[in-house]
Amino acid sequence: MQKAKDNVPISALEKKTNTDQIKSVVSLSQKANSAIKQKELDCKCAVIKAENFSFYYGSTVGVKDISMEIYPCSVTAIIGPSGCGKSTFLRSINRINDLISNTLVRGKLLVNGYNVYDKNTNLVNLRQQVGMVFQKANPFPKSIFDNVAYGPKLQGVKNRSQLQQIVEDSLKAAALWDEVKDDLKKSALAFSGGQQQRLCIARALATRPNVILMDEPCSALDPIATGKIEDLIDKLQNDYTIVIVTHNMQQAARVSERTAFFCLGELIEYDRTVKIFRNPSKKQTEDYVTGRFG
């Protein structure tokens, strides 16, 4: 675990000093400012890199021949019609797809420079580096505290006060602390959907990952809760690499720096969000983002 962490080019922990970078996500034009360009130059080294990556469910194609690089400390959105393989790609990154039997992998998928589909990959380390937030809020039917402390406990943190500190930090980072600080012992299922989803994000943050994968995190939430999650994503991107799959193109436009458009298991176009939504180079992309695509 430690060894893997040492290989992270820009450790999430070190980057915490930069949290005062404040950005507003009001319009697309503001996104294209020079600060972002500067940041891209800073972090040239990709955290996640797919090289001709293909994933098959038996004989059915999940994704085919994907090659893309995802950059650290930014939000990358993956959009595309249903069944285009965007979730498959996302779930391949931390190998949660392993739960499905009878699958086939071709090509390489590198996280922090290591191929995750290598035989020697330590799944525990990988998944602690690459946290995941799911479509439907899925807190464990345990107390808030136990939910957040689940990951650190797996890492071997036993000290009560240390755990408490981690839980507090994670809940604060997920902007949930003020709402639940008096109810840490209460079951997570007693809270609202939006709060549960933020709790899931806090839970993912508690293992101190570099990358957070989000699989349509707002699709089951109302606009207010969605807004809160989006604000949170915006805040988190200072410290974490975030990959978000979404059906909601406005959301992709609002929160992401870069956007990948998938269709029928193939990566059609991957570029800066501004470009994808304003001036896509492929006809297919244009059809999709303008709503002409069936």
Added chain:
Amino acid sequence: MRPIIRQITDKAFTFLTGTSVVLLTFVLLIVLGPMVWRGAKAVIFKDTVEFRKMQLDLYNRGNPASLKIQNTEAESFRKIVYETIDTFKHGIDTEELIDRTKQIYRQFGKELRYKGITGEEYQKIRSLARELRDKLQAAFESNDKKIIKENVDYVLQYRLYKDLADTAAAEFFTLAEDFLKSIENIDLNKRQQYAGSLEQVEEIVFRLLGPKPSEPLPALTMDRYGATRWDLAQKLLDKLLWSEQWIQKEAGQPLVKIRVSRAEEFAGTKLEPLFSYVQNNLDKMLLPGPRFYWQYFIDDSTPGHYFGGVGPEILGTLLLTLLAMLFVFPLGVISAAYLVECASDNIAVRIIRMCINTLAGVPSIVFGLFGLAFFVLFFIPLFGGPSKPCILASSLTLAVLTLPVMIRASEEAIRSVPQSYKEASLGLGASRFRTFVKVTLPVALPGILTGVILSLSRVAGETAPILFTGAVALGPLPKSLFDPTRTLSYGSYDIAVGDRLAMMVPHNQYGMVVTLVFLILCLNTIAIVLRARVFRKLRGN
């Protein structure tokens, strides 16, 4: 569909479901109601002074001083019964009288020798005594009153004979006089019939009032006390007052049972007043009183459950059930976990699953024989244990019996845990084992507990699997897991088929069955409360 038809079908559906629920409740009440009513009689009933005596002797309960007063009171009324029977018996039971004459004759001979009378005189007196003895015997054996009179008169003429007066032989005359008196009202031709009926009367009186105070205490505990329960006493009274006879009314017709009043049977004899006396004074002889015998649930019983309670049976049932649960719970959960989490859907797993389903339908007696062959004769001896039916073998057999139920329930429970929980846990880096133990198992626990409830009820009530593997009807309390035990289910089975003694106390069988039902109910309630608590904790209210 037209709205009106739709309305009608909807109403019909509601009515149908409602009716089935009502019917089900009704059937349950019909089945359980009388059983509970009869079973309750094992605990709440009218006891008698005999019951109090038994409780004091066997369990050291009650007040000896007041019991003594009650006993004296009861005995004063019982005395008349014994006296009446004794008087009557002398006229009927002549064998005893014949034996007595023989004894007197022998005693008289000894007396003569003791006095130093020898030679010719001795022979003379001895032959006279022999003659008297033979005459008396002839009188006792005869059914003809004329012959009896002749013989007795012949004997009595020697009453004042000086050689016989004030010796043992003088008793010949008292015997002869008493006999004449006692046969006054008896139809001698009926003597044989009387003798048979009298034997029955004596037996019933013995069961009703216990042994005579003058006689030594019987060896069997159950013979030491009369009717301990008022309902039993009533039943015996009925038997005393009415005898059952099988008669043929017409030739070629089957026999019919009729009830004949014993008072009529013994009409005109000295025994006749006995029946009305017992009928009128039974309560004074037995002093019935209400009793709440809660100790029924803790008391040990005398062999055949004639007295006492079902304490060891309850203990044995609990022990077997809980031990079986202890075996089946981990085994069932682990098997289910394998089937759901680890096994891929191939032909081998499908066969395993089919086998489990088939096992659930195998008759329990088959499991019983399996338990005998495997656990008793092979498995336990393999580890150095004794090769005999014991609690361990029984509970293992029960565990195997209920394993399919447990596996299926656990499988369903584990399968119904949302995939998202597992994903979340795995996504945080947990191993599959840890995910199962920390996330899946707690969430599946209510469902698994449902399996426990189902197994529990089945195990506690099963008789066939423990028949050969560790249940006994009689015997001491088990000291270790390698001893056999009594159980409620086997106990009620044994009373139903084997134990003639216990048939006389039917409340015991119902008592056992109802205790079993309530025991299962209690165990289930505990499991249900536990499940509700787990569920509440999961839901977070």
